[in-house]
Amino acid sequence: MNNAGGRRRPPTIHDVAREAGVSRGTVSRVLNGGHYVSPPALEAVNAAIRKTGYVVNRHARSLITGRSDSVGFLLTEPQERFFEDPNFNVLLRGCTQALAAHDIPLLLMLAGTEDERRRIKRFITAGHLDGVLLVTSHSADPVAEELHKAGVPVVQCGKPMRSGSKVSYVAADDRDGARDMVRHLLSLGRRRIGIVTGPLDSPGGVDRLAGYKEVLAEAGVGIDERLVVSGDYSRAAGEAGAERLLAQAPDLDAVFVASDLMALGALTALRRAGRRIPEDVAVGGFDDSIAATEATPPLTTIRQPYDRISAEMVRVLLAQLGGEDPAAVILPTELVRREST
Amino acid sequence: MNNAGGRRRPPTIHDVAREAGVSRGTVSRVLNGGHYVSPPALEAVNAAIRKTGYVVNRHARSLITGRSDSVGFLLTEPQERFFEDPNFNVLLRGCTQALAAHDIPLLLMLAGTEDERRRIKRFITAGHLDGVLLVTSHSADPVAEELHKAGVPVVQCGKPMRSGSKVSYVAADDRDGARDMVRHLLSLGRRRIGIVTGPLDSPGGVDRLAGYKEVLAEAGVGIDERLVVSGDYSRAAGEAGAERLLAQAPDLDAVFVASDLMALGALTALRRAGRRIPEDVAVGGFDDSIAATEATPPLTTIRQPYDRISAEMVRVLLAQLGGEDPAAVILPTELVRREST
DNA sequence: GACCGTTCTGGGATCGTGCACAGAAAAGTC
DNA sequence: GACTTTTCTGTGCACGATCCCAGAACGGTC
Known part of the structure; x- marks a missing residue:
């Protein structure tokens, strides 16, 4: 098991198939839900996966499926203020964790300058991301609408200014x-x-x-x-x-x-x-x-229930990736009494 | 240019080649530095790229190169404290921006629970990431050493506790x-x-x-x-x-x-x-x-020059990806006089 | 036994790149 | 001109997965 100094070639689906004595197709079916797989084959494949330490190559999968199985977290200007706002941290953490539960990596994108905005829009519309969680304090920001028009699923944090918009959002009341x-x-x-x-x-x-x-x-x-x-x-x-x-x-x-x-x-x-x-x-x-x-x-x-807001943002986005329509979610707030009143 | 409602198939290298009247190989060479390409071919390809709006498919590229061209930002326990520390924000933002300048996306990974740690280690060692920027307040954390041993380039923020370690790090003096x-x-x-x-x-x-x-x-x-x-x-x-x-x-x-x-x-x-x-x-x-x-x-x-620390972390990591040896960087601090002394 | 539908399996085609290689074209050398 | 070297180009193959399809195996019905 000594592997210091360099990475060894990771096992592929083919190695697993050989180990389990089945074909690649069967292994692939096990990986994607296990439908139409006989119990003995299922067990053999699972054992082979454990033995070889196989992990799916996401790039290969993405190439054929067209999905990237990853999501962007986009923060648009003005960074200075928002980034130092502790609420932002709670949102970012909440989204990361909610996505991690689905094994979906989160890509962080900060659009401060106009140049960065262009770059990021290009990156997203190129199909490198399945969807975008958008956080912007300036709710008139057109980026949500633009991404939506380009066919990219978006969920915005906070109500958008334009009322006719069909972009999903999650906000407190x-x-x-x-x-x-x-x-x-x-x-x-x-x-x-x-x-x-x-x-x-x-x-x-x-x-x-x-x-x-x-x-x-x-x-x-x-x-x-x-x-x-x-x-x-x-x-x-x-x-x-x-x-x-x-x-x-x-x-x-x-x-x-x-x-x-x-x-x-x-x-x-x-x-x-x-x-x-x-x-x-x-x-x-x-x-x-x-x-x-x-x-x-x-x-x-x-x-403002930021933990629930982030969880809902992820839920709505994943639902949209699953084919559901955009949705608006408004969450209840709560009065917290302390000593200033 | 109306594309509302769904994504159209993005142009491929093949579309660009046809548009430019050259072969796929030539387009690929233009994309990767432009060596051994004649001036007219170079220009034709660039024009075709602009015209088609071509953006390279990172998954296809990663599949063949074995690189992922993306980097992880890993924060290990204890999240509550660190995540609410404004310094953390500065680090995260600095790293994201420094990487963006090289067109490298940053994947955010939070390892709070032991379960998350396992998951993330699995993800990283599976080769989904070229390298890891590691932030941990508990410098005795073994994760840096483990990743390093698995052959994953790592740069830690802050000096590691174990002095014999060969893991790169960037710290203030x-x-x-x-x-x-x-x-x-x-x-x-x-x-x-x-x-x-x-x-x-x-x-x-x-x-x-x-x-x-x-x-x-x-x-x-x-x-x-x-x-x-x-x-x-x-x-x-x-x-x-x-x-x-x-x-x-x-x-x-x-x-x-x-x-x-x-x-x-x-x-x-x-x-x-x-x-x-x-x-x-x-x-x-x-x-x-x-x-x-x-x-x-x-x-x-x-x-503590957090902006420089993040920039150096990225620099050292990229150098390591380019084949250089791990390095330790110690940055100077500065006394800031205010009214409490 | 013939027929059917369902369950299960394997292999070929495919996604969009980079790379190795072969060979053409151009440039330099004697 | 013959030869070598350098520059430039196109094609086939490989990467590692999913998808599709043909067909085998199985169980049930008439």
């Missing part, structure tokens, strides 16, 4: 999450509730704002546009947003910030203005990333 | 970084300098401690074992470590904490004990992760 948070703030007796929204050219930004307005209207609390500002999910934007709110509506007693990272910035700004959290101003975040638990005080937030 | 930090603390007039080391079964832990002791000895400051405690790089360990130091040596005036994450915990513990940072106790970290800049006060730390 932004609107409902926002409703829960605002109801929670109302239940604490707060009435001057500000909001720092996400970018309003993305469904995440729009839907969370819609939920906010909906609940306030329901409760008979009027909507004061001075209580509404927007940011881009970054920490700095949260800080600036809170400052703007304080200037426009100094009497606010709560803020719903549309991401935990922005909430961190908001905490800084509010504290600097001398407001106590949560006594003077209650602060609610969105995401439930680790940032939320490590903040001081720990953030009340809306949990 | 831990010892020198520690020396710089301790010299810096000495230059501030501090003499009672504590240390929270990393795990002492890893070179990172051992070497940083060695640097610490070396500089103190050089400076004629004795080594007080009450000033030395160790942790596991986690935030909680930093907090506990600082508490132990405060109990064992209440007169300390500086702490060198062997990771930024631990330093965050140490800040909490020191502040709770009423020590002002940096007036009473100066705190130095290690890594220069984003945690360092976001801490209050921002941490003085030793910068």
Whole structure:
């Protein structure tokens, strides 16, 4: 068994066939489900596989089947922000593990520059991948639509902006999450509730704002546009947003910030203005990333089920590879109470 | 050019040959470097490639060459900690981009459970990968050695524990970084300098401690074992470590904490004990992760050049694929002064 | 026994490349 | 011009699997 220094030629299906005393065809059938194989042949082949340590050559298989049995995980701009977002890690890990359970390798592709985008699109449309899991914070990104048009199965993380799109997606229920948070703030007796929204050219930004307005209207609390500002999910934007709110509506007693990272910035700004959290101003975040638990005080937030999102993305993609139609999945969120409210 | 709804058969080398009026062999030669091809033939082939939109079928190529032209990025346990470490992201992104420049896809493999480890080892040794970039916080991990013995080119991130190993690695100069930090603390007039080391079964832990002791000895400051405690790089360990130091040596005036994450915990513990940072106790970290800049006060730390580390890992691996011998690369660190010292 | 349908098996064709080889064409040498 | 060397080209084969098809083996029915 000494094999140091170089790789030996791996056993092929032919070696297994010879060892088992059957033909290649029979071995191939065993490998692909075992239909139309007699019990003794099945056992002989399995024994031969164990004995030889045979592993299928995926390249040879792909060449004839036309499938690659691998999936791409595509992250499009803006990398800096997203890549440092802990939520991204959870997604990537979840997808990798869900695919591993099906023995499907994941190819990581980062499209930062325009040049990289072209390269990657070329790679994908060349048929090197069976499907693509797409993550982009900018949901207006046309790449999902382009790949879909080229016949490549795609599942996007987060709702796409264009509503007519037939691209599969998996997302958390932004609107409902926002409703829960605002109801929670109302239940604490707060009435001057500000909001720092996400970018309003993305469904995440729009839907969370819609939920906010909906609940306030329901409760008979009027909507004061001075209580509404927007940011881009970054920490700095949260800080600036809170400052703007304080200037426009100094009497606010709560803020719903549309991401935990922005909430961190908001905490800084509010504290600097001398407001106590949560006594003077209650602060609610969105995401439930680790940032939320490590903040001081720990953030009340809306949990996005990233582990389930990744699992669903893989499930939907594999279903599509199996011939099913594109699907949209919306997963429920959950209010997580901590000390900031 | 309408191709909605399904993939069309991609053009093959044969289509290109027919289009260019040459044979398959000539096209193949153009694809692989263009040697022994006449100028007119070269141009005709290139034109045909552009016209047909031809992209090489990697599976067919791999089948005949025996190479896969793809590389694995393997992360072994313990995932939870490492995966949430922002440094990991920087490594992963750096490797992906460096490989993309050579048109080499990266396959992400996470080995959490023992079952996953077996699966992945099987996958790799089956020849589905040309080489492996290995990241593990536990440097005693035998997987590097195993893969190496199986003839798979490996480059490890961080120095391996076993010194006799012939596995390539790329690491920052831990010892020198520690020396710089301790010299810096000495230059501030501090003499009672504590240390929270990393795990002492890893070179990172051992070497940083060695640097610490070396500089103190050089400076004629004795080594007080009450000033030395160790942790596991986690935030909680930093907090506990600082508490132990405060109990064992209440007169300390500086702490060198062997990771930024631990330093965050140490800040909490020191502040709770009423020590002002940096007036009473100066705190130095290690890594220069984003945690360092976001801490209050921002941490003085030793910068590990993760972007260069990832680039070197890829360079060394590709060199090895090209037939060169395994290599060890140690990169210089840099002191980053901020407000915690 | 003749016939049928189902289960099971083996071998040839095939996927799209790279490589070895043979031979043509061009270039250099005496 | 005859010869060698170098450059250039096309063809057959191989890589390792799946797929298809023909036909054998089996069991049941009339």
